[in-house]
Amino acid sequence: MSTPSPVPLRHSMALMHTWAGVVLGSVLFAVFWMGSLAVFDREIDRWMMPATRLGPAPAVSLDAAARIAAELAPAAPQWSVALPTDRTPTLQIRYPGPDGSVLRHVDPATSAPLDPPGTLGGSGFIFPFHFSLHLDWLDLGIWLVGLCGMAMLVLVVTGVVIHLRLFRDFFMFRPSKALTRSTLDLHTAMGVLAMPFHFIMPLSGLIIFFSLFFPGTWHAAFENDRGAFNREVFGNYQRPKLDSPGTLASLDGMVAEAERRWSGRQASFVRVVNPGDAASVVEVRRSPKDDVSMNRDAIFFDGVSGAVLARFESKPVGAVQRYIAGIHFVQFDNWLLRWLYFAGGLSGCVMIVTGFLFWLEGRRAEHERQGLRGVRLVEVLTIGSVTGIILSTLAFFVANRCLPAQAVWLGLERAELEMLVFYAVWLLTFAHAAWRARAAWAEQSAMIAAVALVTAPLNWVTTGDHPLRAIERGASVVAGMDMLLWCLAGVAFLAARRLSRVKVARRVHEPLPRERNLDEAAAAVESKVAHG
Amino acid sequence: MAEAAFVVLAFVASYAGFALLALRQKPHHAAVSGERSRAALPASLLTRNLVLGCGLLASSLGTSMLAQGPSFGSILWVLLLAAGAQGVLFTLTYRPRWLRPLWRAVHPRRSSLPS
Numbered sequence: 001m002s003t004p005s006p007v008p009l010r011h012s013m014a015l016m017h018t019w020a021g022v023v024l025g026s027v028l029f030a031v032f033w034m035g036s037l038a039v040f041d042r043e044i045d046r047w048m049m050p051a052t053r054l055g056p057a058p059a060v061s062l063d064a065a066a067r068i069a070a071e072l073a074p075a076a077p078q079w080s081v082a083l084p085t086d087r088t089p090t091l092q093i094r095y096p097g098p099d100g101s102v103l104r105h106v107d108p109a110t111s112a113p114l115d116p117p118g119t120l121g122g123s124g125f126i127f128p129f130h131f132s133l134h135l136d137w138l139d140l141g142i143w144l145v146g147l148c149g150m151a152m153l154v155l156v157v158t159g160v161v162i163h164l165r166l167f168r169d170f171f172m173f174r175p176s177k178a179l180t181r182s183t184l185d186l187h188t189a190m191g192v193l194a195m196p197f198h199f200i201m202p203l204s205g206l207i208i209f210f211s212l213f214f215p216g217t218w219h220a221a222f223e224n225d226r227g228a229f230n231r232e233v234f235g236n237y238q239r240p241k242l243d244s245p246g247t248l249a250s251l252d253g254m255v256a257e258a259e260r261r262w263s264g265r266q267a268s269f270v271r272v273v274n275p276g277d278a279a280s281v282v283e284v285r286r287s288p289k290d291d292v293s294m295n296r297d298a299i300f301f302d303g304v305s306g307a308v309l310a311r312f313e314s315k316p317v318g319a320v321q322r323y324i325a326g327i328h329f330v331q332f333d334n335w336l337l338r339w340l341y342f343a344g345g346l347s348g349c350v351m352i353v354t355g356f357l358f359w360l361e362g363r364r365a366e367h368e369r370q371g372l373r374g375v376r377l378v379e380v381l382t383i384g385s386v387t388g389i390i391l392s393t394l395a396f397f398v399a400n401r402c403l404p405a406q407a408v409w410l411g412l413e414r415a416e417l418e419m420l421v422f423y424a425v426w427l428l429t430f431a432h433a434a435w436r437a438r439a440a441w442a443e444q445s446a447m448i449a450a451v452a453l454v455t456a457p458l459n460w461v462t463t464g465d466h467p468l469r470a471i472e473r474g475a476s477v478v479a480g481m482d483m484l485l486w487c488l489a490g491v492a493f494l495a496a497r498r499l500s501r502v503k504v505a506r507r508v509h510e511p512l513p514r515e516r517n518l519d520e521a522a523a524a525v526e527s528k529v530a531h532g
Numbered sequence: 533m534a535e536a537a538f539v540v541l542a543f544v545a546s547y548a549g550f551a552l553l554a555l556r557q558k559p560h561h562a563a564v565s566g567e568r569s570r571a572a573l574p575a576s577l578l579t580r581n582l583v584l585g586c587g588l589l590a591s592s593l594g595t596s597m598l599a600q601g602p603s604f605g606s607i608l609w610v611l612l613l614a615a616g617a618q619g620v621l622f623t624l625t626y627r628p629r630w631l632r633p634l635w636r637a638v639h640p641r642r643s644s645l646p647s
Contacts, residue, residue: 170553170617171557171560171617171621172559173622173625175625189618190618193614193617193618194618196613196614197611197614291603292603292604334604336539337604337607340608340611340612340615343615344611347618
């Protein structure tokens with residue numbers, strides 16, 4: 001028996017929207033920001049790892065790569081080679097080391113291993129931050145991001161329900177109106193106009209981690225048999241080693257055979273399990289660069305005879321999951337879509353910030369009157385998680401260019417020191433926000449402008465690759481990153497200038513509507529707009 | 533080259549489609565045309581802009597697919613819709629007069645309008 005709800009639907013949706021947004025907005029911004037950057041993670045890698053700024057890779061011999069891998073990791077139970085791509089011009093050899101997986105870049109032209117880059121770069125720091133926040137304990141970060149993904153879906157739906165005049169305000173942005181009005185305009189415009197993107201991204205993100213977030217699905221289907229699940233869905237293939245020596249047959253031959261069976265579509269990755277054993281297995285995986293789908297196509301060869309042992313292609317449900325994952329991962333070669341994803345991600349960032357600003361400005365006067373601390377607290381969190389994370393990302397780049405190659409401090413390696421700088425600066429931005437309150441917006445924007453301005457020249461000073469030279473030597477992505485840093489500096493400068501003006505203009509304190517009752521608030525704003 | 537041309541066409545269709553939809557709304561219509569009449573916009577115009585606008589948005593899907601095939605093209609379309617809509621948003625905010633040629637192209641001369 002259902003009783004009529006005492007709270008109207010839109011009001012309850014507004015409560016949901018507000019609370020989910022305020023509580024999770026900080027993490028959501030971090031995920032959106034890092035996700036936007038992760039779209040260009042390989043390009044950030046080139047900027048942060050100058051030794052890997054090589055021209056387009058020549059034809060590569062995997063047998064030569066196998067010799068290098070055997071030298072680098074003679075006792076490893078397995079190693080893998082990722083072939084050079086347009087975005088990563090090196091051979092990347094990975095093997096298990098004493099402290100986790102080791103990644104070495106190899107120059108494909110000379111077959112010489114490059115010095116360890118001393119950084120995790122975009123693909124090692126920024127990309128994992130996007131989905132795990134680097135909180136690895138109990139997968140806490142992944143679960144938190146999953147919660148945010150779910151919340152994002154809820155926020156989109158509740159946002160549509162509470163939007164008073166979805167179509168009438170479709171193209172409304174009135175920057176000259178009161179701060180609450182203009183931020184709400186921008187918040188809804190970014191949310192509504194890019195809604196498909198803002199809905200598909202969290203949804204596909206959740207689907208990528210389905211086996212973690214929704215374990216019931218595969219537990220039920222595979223009766224808790226992880227091995228069977230991995231074989232059926234991920235195409236795992238294993239066989240025990242024989243403990244008698246065997247010589248690895250030609251990897252180039254196996255790759256050629258795999259590509260023939262894939263009707264000429266290219267391989268991108270080779271893994272050798274139990275190299276040197278008579279029962280070694282060579283796994284050749286197909287490149288994701290030509291399709292939307294992040295395929296799991298693999299062919300397994302007997303390492304000694306080179307005979308095909310097994311071939312895997314996703315079954316229908318798995319193939320759908322791979323397609324959806326592919327939409328999220330953007331591993332295909334498509335620069336236009338890459339840029340549009342970047343823009344979509346940034347518009348999500350704008351949406352989150354303006355949502356926060358609307359919440360803050362709608363309550364500021366009321367909270368001051370009642371002596372509540374909520375606005376102050378949320379403001380500190382917002383500043384730290386918006387301008388703060390941008391600033392600390394820049395600090396991460398600066399540390400990358402300034403730390404000496406062999407830097408070790410407090411037992412931390414260079415790559416860890418870069419991360420330390422990131423987190424230390426991030427913490428400082430929260431402290432600064434707590435100290436300076438509202439003024440911190442303008443001050444941190446000014447700092448972003450200043451740091452972003454010098455970050456690009458730091459690249460030139462430390463590597464000699466000013467934009468023209470970078471383009472000339474085939475590393476135009478490095479020049480692109482320099483340019484984007486300058487764009488950021490410009491935008492941050494304009495924001496800082498505008499923000500410092502707002503402070504002056506707002507001396508005349510007008511009471512602002514509270515958003516708790518959205519209908520009332522909107523009516524108040526609306527009448528203000530209508531009457532002057 | 534053909535791909536780039538189709539992409540540009542798809543974006544223009546998305547932008548123009550949203551612009552026509554925006555021109556169905558009085559405040560935007562006034563800002564673009566400079567006409568400050570209090571009368572409601574004629575129903576025939578509203579219908580025409582709706583049909584033309586939606587048609588353009590739909591044709592943008594076709595052009596996107598011509599540019600990059602059905603798989604990439606459909607993703608491209610979703611993103612170009614967002615780009616076109618946001619483009620219209622900022623044009624209307626900062627440079628509404630830029631849409632005047634479009635307004636002229638789809639709006640019949642005043643004299644031929646039923647009063």
